[in-house]
Amino acid sequence: MSATRVFVARLAGCAVFDPAGDRVGKVRDVLVVYRKNDPPRVVGLIVEVPGKRRVFLSIGRVTSIGNGQIITTGLINLRRFEQRGGEVRVIAEMLGRKVRFNDGSGEASIEDVSIEEQEQGEWEVEQLFVRRPKGASPFSKGQSAYVTWREVSESARTGEAQSAEHLIATYSELKPADLANTLLDLPVARRQEVAEELSDDRLADVLEEMPEADQVEILGGLGDDRAADVLDHMQPDDAADLIAQLPEERGEHLLELMEPEEAEDVRMLLSYGPDTAGGLMTTEPIIVSADATVAEGLALIRRHDLPPALGAAVCVTLPPYEAPTGRFLGIVHFQRMLRYPPHERLGTLIDQGLEPVGADTSAAEVSRILASYDLVSVPVIDEKHRLVGVVTIDDVLDYLLPDDWRSHPEDEDEVSKRATARAQLTTGSIPIPTSGRRAGDGTR
Structure with a gap:
């Protein structure tokens, strides 16, 4: 039985099935667009399919949401998801945002968002689960509440960073490789914000699973002391590979800030050629x-x-x-x-x-x-x-493996061809055009 109201945080990781009962992926986020006078409208789901690729699934193609699973009408377009202007990811971008109560009673932060089906294939944001800051009056400290979208307004002060606490909590169970893929899908500013909120050891594990260019970008956004702490938690060979990509002056400065024992291992690895056993090895065997x-x-x-x-x-x-x-x-x-x-x-x-x-x-x-x-x-x-x-x-x-193997795990055309052939055999459907997006047709 399909639910008519669902909290988005509970959708993260839910399995997505086609009508034949074959699992096609799992939900990673919900995509909405804001409207002037009405609550945000749900346009679709971001689904992770085999190969760690994120794709777009139009909400119009979802026939059932319930019991920890989602059923679709069949064919899914496997073109890699790209976020468009005006689209907002609920888990990645809305959770943690500040809102103010329209009655003037103060501010709160969004901890979860419920979406509700208004009519067949039409979903919109209905309620927010919010928490007031500790000591907020006249309520007791940290009191939570359910409010409708129309009862609050989003408040963002100039220069104020959006909290990443709730996003990190939502993805706390992800393996480092999966969290790395999730971060790479985020807008650059949001990605850096989340990286700064992660603990040193967690961020170190995640960086080890990223392409070098993205490692350099994230490390470049950290202060030198924090960057050195993260490098201390990385495997020495991974830390050496990353430092080798940095400008020589900053790399040397970070080595000086690292723990002496960790820095010594990294310096030794940097002394070997990158295509030798010394350049590939880790210095911490049993x-x-x-x-x-x-x-x-x-x-x-x-x-x-x-x-x-x-x-x-x-x-x-x-x-x-x-x-x-x-x-x-x-x-x-x-x-x-x-x-x-x-x-x-x-x-x-x-x-x-x-x-x-x-x-x-x-x-x-x-x-x-x-x-x-x-x-x-x-x-x-x-x-x-x-x-x-x-x-x-x-x-x-x-x-x-090639440098971009993490972001291009396998040829997208081949993935799409195999999935299309399977869907046609099981459902008798006709391939969907891949250009443009019509309401409810699942294309982007």
Whole structure:
């Protein structure tokens, strides 16, 4: 059964299905246009389809909203979504905005927005869930309320930034890669505002999933102290790649502001060529002594914040146990640890057939080794046979894939052709023209 009133924040992440019951994507936002005297009108949904692409779904093509899912009439235009002038994203741009009560009783911030179906295929903003600031009189501090659109007016003071708190809360469960894609879809000013509100570690994770040009843009909008704090939380290899894209003077200044240990790792990585093992590696593998036990090794790879590729093996060295270490002895794969009792010494389980690579080994050769021996990572040593890092499969993929792979994950024409063919086979529909947009036809 279709709902006639829905709160937008609850729509985020809802699955979208075609009439045949096939899932075509999930909702990321609701698009509205403002009107002079009437509440904003809903024009459509922003839907994420396979390939992390955002597309536009006209509200006229939605036949049902309810039970955590949305049903469409069938064919979806897979042209990449581009926001037009006058269009406003509810989650990304309205939540957190300040409104003032028309009766003069003060201000509040929008925490959620409800949309209501007026007639078949026609939806508009109906109510706002707002919260007054703490200490607002005559109400108790932080009191929330439901108000209609006509009871309030938006208030934006010159130079006042729109709060990103509610948007961040809405997307709190997104993985870093998905949040990165979401931010890249936002208007530039809003993207920077949200980035500034994210915690240092969360922003670091998100930046690692962005193209370098976008990383540089966001970091350029941060103050030097904040930028250095974010770089401290990034993987050293990612931080080095980002600093390498900055003007030399600012890059050096940020290195001076970073924590000394983190900056030292980044400086070492910057000393290697970008197309070598040294340039690709991360300097934070799991390093243990030969006397460490299987139980100790397994405890280390269970760390929640450890990337899966780094948890696939532990490196065994002589002291010291931080890169650059003492003499490298070998690695122990986690699968082998699982086959032995907890008290077994890791020094006896070293993979004798795996040779480390030198820091100056070419990226092409590292790729060949990983592919030839079905490895997830390969250790990197210096001229003194000390472990300086490991190259993981994700490092190699980042190197091999084109620079814009995140924003163009696959050819859009091929995606559109496959989806169109499937829709025609299941529903017998005729392809929709892709130029212009008519009311309710789903095209942009």
